[in-house]
Amino acid sequence: MTELYLVRHGETDWNAARRIQGRTDIPLNATGRSQARQAAELLARRRWDGVYSSPLGRAHETAQIIAERLGTGPVTDVDALVERDYGAAEGMGFEEIEALYPEGVRAPGQETREEVAGRVVPALLALAERHPEERLVVVSHGGAIRSVLQTAEPGTQHPRITNASVHSFRVEDGALRLIAFDDPIEEESLLPDCEDLDAQNAIEAHEDGDPVPTGRA
Secondary structure (H helix, E strand, O other): OEEEEEEEOOOEHHHHOOEOOOOOOOOEOHHHHHHHHHHHHHHOOOOOOEEEEOOOHHHHHHHHHHHHHHOOOOOEEOHHHOOOOEHHHOOOEHHHHHHHOOOOOOOOOEOOHHHHHHHHHHHHHHHHHHOOOOEEEEEEOHHHHHHHHHHHOOOOOOOOOOOOOEEEEEEEOOEEEEEEOOOHHHOOOOOOOOOOHHHHHHHHHOOOOOOOOOOOO
């Protein structure tokens, strides 16, 4: 049995501005680095065998901050853990997206949820196969983590995936099983000045068929 703790990267300026990032390589901002350090402190309460990451800079830097605190050695990038490709919608804000691509309309070049799951889930299972009986930190993105949740618990609508949040899974008999969404290990990972979760993470909610949030939840 392998345990995988999926961490969403820290905040970027595009997160704060409510813009779609997708594959666009936007770096962490100062808040995002602080969130990564806070997540690292919480994860340090347990023993870890390695840290893996999406190759995008915002995820890799989050992973490096965590790995340095945990003392697990260099971060290993896994290409398949990259964020969902939002195609022509990347760089757009919510209002523009709603005008051009209303609910149920996918932007040209945008990956489907199934396509995201089709690369992310096998990559996680392969990690587990190579690291039996180990506990790994895996830093990725909101859309990618959402695809894992939907695979592990189809039909369940989980809340928003916040920056630097931790979601724990167990791999048993070749299948991913959710241990905890927003695992209690991360309850304090949001900084005191991160009050507006909709503003911080609104873009993550905009997927096929998902409504755009219009205020605080």
